[in-house]
Amino acid sequence: MTLDTVAAAQASPDTAQPFAELGLKADEYQRIREILGRRPTSSELAMYSVMWSEHCSYKSSKVHLRQFGEKAPPSDALLVGIGENAGVVDIGEGWAVTFKVESHNHPSYVEPYQGAATGVGGIVRDIISMGARPLAVMDPLRFGAPDHPDTKRVLPGVVAGIGGYGNCLGLPNIGGEVVFDDCYQGNPLVNALCVGAMKHEDIHLASAKGVGNKVILYGARTGGDGIGGVSVLASETFDETGPAKRPSVQVGDPFMEKLLIECTLEVLGAGLVEGIQDLGGAGISCATSELASNGDGGMHVWLDRVPLRDATLSPEEILMSESQERMCAVVTPAHVDDFLRICRKWDVEAVVIGEVTDTGSLTIDWHGEQIVAVPPRTVAHEGPVYERPSARPAGLDDLQANDASRLPRPATPDDLARTVRDVVAAPNVADKAWITDQYDRYVRGNTVLAQPEDSGMIRVDERTGRGVAIATDCNSRFARLDPYAGAQLAFAEAYRNVATTGAVPLAVTNCLNFGSPEDPEVMWQFAEAVRGLADACQQAGTPVTGGNVSFYNSTGDVAIHPTPVVGVLGVIEDVAARTPQAWHTDGEAIYLLGDTHDELSGSEWAHVIHGHLGGRPPRVDLHRERVLAEVLVAGSRDGMLSAAHDVSDGGVAVALVEMALRADVGARLWVPDGLDPFVFLFSESAGRAVVVVPRSEEQRFTAMCAARALPAQRIGVVDSGLGDDAGRPSQQVLVLALPGGEQITWPLADLREAHGRTLPGLFG
């Protein structure tokens, strides 16, 4: 095939080009011709098509995502805002932290191991390219029905891939989520989060400044991996009868990534780097156009210098290749030798492929002939923007009218006892150790809390004990019933989880997983969820620092539930003050904080026991969430709390069982006055937590709650000496006294069996 050069494009304006096959619409193609004043070369067409794809350009979501900036609450904490590879937050003492979540949903369905592995790799490179040392990863995962044969293919592969990559990289995996729902059957959600830290002065941005500075490509060689994968894999729906997908799956090399991390931190630490960018989806197209667009506006690249794994690749393919474990740096000429020397030390291949110019143009040559000459902003930042039509889903009124109040509830103590056991054993609630034990949670030696604690907590400064806590959450059933409230509830839960461990919530990231934006009903869900999340962040005073949108998540015509996964990051001055989930000490009082209403629609109980989804989700009160968080943080800092756990999926019943099982210590419990036992146990009202207070602190703690008008009901006492019904005193039990004088006794051994056996039974 002959080389399509800029000169050739000028000479042959009428050559037909396959823009539609590359995912561009006719009017988008026309706009490219107007920008360039000629037809694009095939290389330019490749660049525009991949950079203007939904995945890279956010063309359908941009108009909504603006709210995160417009409604951002005043915050001194934000050092770098939305738009960079990841936002950066000031956590004090000169430390800055950056964190981000990304989706790798479709690749993980095609090839679960490699899809999930490369998802981890991509998000980690985002964090290094800010100049930060990665500290930890977390993985919010969603799968189809647990007993479906395809889930048995996808879940073990995804888990092994996350472990295989993350463990080899030496990053502790400190939390995440595992959720099962039929709506994800043909479209699992594999989201990956990474958090990193640096000193303020070490923050690096993706820009190519300084005419004459060199552009260095370093890391793995470029192969034919995922050519067009971004636009093909990330924007088409799976259809069992459709044609086979391009077989090129990206294979991750975590060993190379580990070398890339160490090498990058060393060149950054030596002050050798002016600008830096990772190569993710859209590879060299993305890195060169973004660096140039953010910098002095011009760059020249000799594309034939790119080291190749496959010598037959065409320039178009090299530009679009998604080969993993590659980075791009801008380096002054004086520093090039030192940069290359450090790369050699780490066995990392590095080549100068270009230089910064003041032409305002990104020009790319292939063996001396110019194949690209474009204004970089038009590729990277001025892509199309759509205000897509939206419509409230037709069936939503009926869905909301069909609430959980009509579902039969357990009537007798025996029914209640059995229901607790059933909910605790349900796949969404059950112990996730079968999964999380496949991840290294200890490496680097700074893990203070990891799953199943409410948030993952990492010590950042070994000298002072300053640390960060992160939680991710989303109950997509709530978001299906009301996307505005659902997004707020996702935020509220993550915010509460961070505060529960004693950290002050500071900043928010998100991964917005939705169906097709071309479906007006999905677009409505998306718009509502973004509006809800932006409003919630404004009211709670925690800015959004960045995020990711994943559209086209559906099987056939059925979109997944709207799944706005929200990650909240908090800071704790001294990790020694953290509040763990387990209670240990006899005689300590158990309090339920917050108000419990009869809110069972969309609950785990309705889902597990009745397979029901309908009604409206629990009410959201962000003022209450703030007060609760203040109490939890103050209680941790001032030593008033010995344990705490947020109340969410499965209600107070699940919270209490998990706290008891964590250290295998029983308790005496009672139903507070005026509450129905069933509602007490299973309601999923928001804004609540269970806390454990040492006797000496009870007065001070309840006074603090009263002063802030936060309801605090004493619901039990830690007690390891109750003995079971058979009179065995060493057996740990939970005993619940009911208002009528009856009581329920759950041996912890039984609950542990119910809680622990579900996942091994399904996947072991």
Add this chain to the structure above:
Amino acid sequence: MARVVVDVMLKPEILDPQGRAVQGALTRLGLAGVSDVRQGKRFEITLDGDLDADRETVLNRLAEELLANPVIEDFTVRVAEQA
């Protein structure tokens, strides 16, 4: 008795990190001119009785569905012994 050998290799266009690591070590340890190393898997399957057409069909299917992952791997099936 029949013995069947199934060789599974990553497709040529797929990155083979294992092979690359071995390539580096071979070079460092003194083998000059190593231009590529690809690492694969070999299965030796011993069957009672002859490999008739039916079992051969099943075996070929399972080589594709179980032993190899056709998304990233190629495979070959050959009969090493047929007694």
Add this chain to the structure above:
Amino acid sequence: MTKIGVITFPGSLDDGDVQRAVRVAGAEPVPLWHAATTIGEVDAVVVPGGFSYGDYLRCGAIARFAPIMADVVHHAGDGLPVLGICNGFQILCETHLLPGVLTRNESLHYVCRDQALTVERTDTAWTNEYETGDRIVIPVKHGEGRYVADDATLDWLEGEGLVVVRYADGNPNGSFRDIAGISNEAGNVVGLMPHPEHAVEDLTGTPGTDGLRFFTSALQSLVG
């Protein structure tokens, strides 16, 4: 101050954690680079965990050829205390400083969990501060930690009392005879799959400080 060298290979992960543990124990950690040809002026060496060279061929198979390992083997013969943890244990087996081999876990899954161990040999350079029979809890985290050797080797290890630590309350990987760690006859070279460096502080890693005495033992053996 006692100097304990910690080797970093490409792909080492727990090197920083071992350095911290050495500091907590009261010694000075000295980072050693795999490409160096000598270990320099150190009193002991730790080969830490991780995935050296990606563990791509066999765990430890490529790292054993790193230039520094020849010097480690040489000094080990003269009695230098050498501790191999996890991938480091695998490397010591590949270099034949210790017998046997570590293979894929019986479950075929990577496993990260807090693990109870029984300390059986306490006259080594790395366990002399434990009492025989001590039960300790430190984490395991590996995909290939199943200790395998032929019966003659296993009988010899048992007969000579060279099993240093054994898994208690469940074997996480299917190791033969529940072996978690072994030593050479002289007791200066010890390898184990569990990670004592992740149990040296109350706040992080496995609760408690059960792993710390591996490092204080080395100080003890050197100071005499």
